Amino acid sequence: MPRITIDGRPIEVEKGVTLLEAAQRLGVHIPRYCYHPKLSVSGNCRMCLVEIEKAPKLVTACSTEAADGMAVLTMSEKVKTARRDVLEFLLINHPLDCPVCDQAGECGLQDYYMEHSLAKSRFPAEDKVRRQKRRVLGPHLVLDNERCILCTRCVRFCSEVTRTSELEVMERADHSFIDLKEGRALDNGYSLNIADICPVGAWTSRDFRFKQRVWFLKKTPTVCLGCATGCLTEVHHNENTIYRVVPRPNAETNTWLCDAGRMTYKAVQAGDRLAKGVIKNGLIDLEPALRETASRIDEAHGALAVLGSPWLSVEDNAALARLAKDALKTADFSFDFSAEQGVKDGILINKDPAPNAAGARRVQAAFGGTSFAELSAKVASGAVKVLVTEARAAALLKDALKAGGARLIVFAANRSEIPAGAYATLPYASYFETPGTFINFQGLERRTQPAVTAAEGVKPLWAMVNKLAVYSGTSLRLESAQDALKGIDLK
Amino acid sequence: MENILLKDKVASLEGYFAAGGYRALKKALAMKPADVTAEVKASGLRGRGGAGFPAGLKWSFIPKDAQGPRYLVCNADEGEPGTFKDRELLLRNPHALIEGMVIAGWAIGAQTGYIYIRGEFAAEARLLERELFAARAKGFVGRNVLGSGFDFELFVHRGAGAYICGEETALLESLEGFKGQPRLKPPFPAVKGLFGAPTVINNVETLAAVPAIIDKGGAWYASMGTPKSAGTKLFCVSGPVNKPGVYELPLGVPFRELLEKHCGGMKEGKKLKAVLPGGSSTPVLTAAEAMAVALDYEALAAAGSMLGSGAVIIIDESQCMVKLLQVLARFYHHESCGQCTPCREGCGWIEKLLNRLEAGKGSGRDIDTLYSAADAMLGRTICPLADAMAMPAMSFVKKFRGEFEAHAAGKCCGPDGGAR
């Protein structure tokens, strides 16, 4: 294993480890643009040049593998000069867009300029190469060719990660520009990652553009619930509004995020977000809605069933299980576990669109209940008069409900989720607003963290269930999410 | 001394064969491949494409245990301004290249060779195809070469018109069907070249020297030229001399001899001002420096320049150095592949500075900026094209600063010193 020194500090690394990676292990950040840990090395930006003692030329740290005995200098005068020079080259044709650029505040050019250069421009603005700006390419992205520093990260992402190869570098020299191949669209399901990895403001998200200066954003680490993959994410928000969701790269699950997952936040602040109950088709205040629901439950005289949901957290499913067992006193509680799990596109998106089938299994293990087939047959036979479930899970019993004619009571966050024919709908706080425990397809525990707060009166689902139980005459004694988790083995 | 490469009456297969052609191939096929390589090493033959890397050594870098195909590629892209020797060689002695490639293929264990020829050389490509056809018909190329059991197929591939495709790894990209852009090295082509397989790339002139070396022995070849710069070299001379053209001379020939004896001196009324001794990419020499230098790898390096491709560009007193550098900068700006930041941005910047200076609109500060921008490009890129812009630029400014200053002051530097 090669032993080298970096700025005098010794380190031993495995064969094949580059100087940039070795430096990173010592906490030394070598500036870079084209390098990305998950993409092939292209070595084109020349920002990562470092000195190796006794070598005639500087080398690119991103592409040079450590070899025994190398004495690497990352802060020598030669290296500093090279960085300044490369930055100057990058900036000569760069537009003066910072005041209107979304990247400002998290821009590779701004950051390294402040750290490594601070030189005055020697290039007349009128000589700058002009390129196309504001090119809408695909449903999610806009490209500004003038801001591009031609690091080719975006090109490599599309050829190596999504393998769709829509992008290419056209032309040569300082007239080079990133372009879509003829007849192609940039809609590969992962396109917003491009806006993340673009080190400058060349690619911007159509969704995020001009909405918010990045330095105002607060960041909350959480989990995507778009499918069973359960990618780790970071939600960026300010003043109780979410502006974007970005990945929290990790070795276990994800470096990237899919476009659909990123857009899941939209539902939270959508116009059809429920803050009240719905009875038949009419909105009514929460308390009367709960009262109405409780009386329909009463009327059913025990002909009740509850279906848990893989879209809900462990806590919320546990609350539903308790509702069935302790308040409604029915053994007809179940889940549908028929969905197959596994990454379906070789990248991230899971065959199972629900985030928590594995968590639901833990709840079933703790509370028992019937099989889905039995429950379904009972609903279809008309033996069940009232079914309580979550809006998306209700679809699993669509035919049975039609056949048996049970009254459907659902929990829904958005009005558009409410299934046709639902009798009563109760709102609940989404997992952008409340903590919840999920278990992804790999069996890894994932917890959401609230980034924003729900509308007045809108409570987590377990708390709604608690209230509903009270209206039906039983106390489940659920005071906190912790209470709901009691008795469940998450392992 | 007899010419090895530029000979008369060898343009056709009959003529070449009558003059002893393909004798070396027969001899080589009876030798062990490693011995062929050893002979080329002993000859001291160095790459004639510009970098001067020892040819035999390059061949020996092909990993001995490499499985699968290996390739031999001839670089006939000849696109550097002032360089026109390979073309002449192809026209006058195509079979020296073909024979040299079959021998090299045997030495490195390649069964496929490509001649990557500059796109504009349409007639030369046709000629090569025709001569290849003739050589194939005689069993010198193709299956079972001369009954030896060795298969070697040779293809002519026409480039599409980019100077950068002369850089060996950009050439490989282009040959594979991609945009011609130099690759990061390592890995070097000997390990991972064409289609990922071990590959040797040599210049036309390098490969064409191989048959004579095998025929007469490495020691014979090494006896010509200087100890470190062995053999003969093609010098292509352009500019206001009486007899511009391609000359084959032993390495180490004094520039003065090339100019006065072979090229018939400067044209009537023209006075030597400067020389680009190895093509447009090499640092310029003043007349005095040139007249004192010998044309070989070491002597030119000691004089602060390079032998390069052997393109000797003669500049006389009536030519404006600013204008000349502007022409070069326009070329490199146009030809930079655009991958590396310093080259992509620097070439254009330098051209813009020169446009301003040449038009009499520049300032003294622009001259300094020009020099430091070139300096900032030097040695920091994937391929040496950036250096090829930077080196002449820096040497022009250093050695002819007066002319740049005259331009900055709004005057032309020409002999009349006229206002612009």
Ligand SMILES: Cc1cc2nc3c(=O)[nH]c(=O)nc-3n(C[C@H](O)[C@H](O)[C@H](O)COP(=O)(O)O)c2cc1C
């Ligand atoms: C920009 C650039 C252009 C080049 N053009 C040519 C060329 O046209 N022909 C050539 O033989 N070598 C050219 N070279 C040199 C090749 O990269 C390579 O060194 C050479 O083909 C190796 O052959 P040799 O060892 O026989 O010289 C060029 C290099 C650069 C950087």
Ligand code: SF4
């Ligand atoms: S658009 Fe962004 S990611 Fe793509 S090459 Fe330009 S700077 Fe790099």
Ligand code: SF4
């Ligand atoms: S793959 Fe699944 S978990 Fe990951 S971002 Fe997309 S929807 Fe979310």
Ligand code: SF4
């Ligand atoms: S130095 Fe210039 S031509 Fe060579 S790879 Fe870099 S950008 Fe391309």
Ligand code: FES
């Ligand atoms: S990060 Fe190494 S060259 Fe770009």
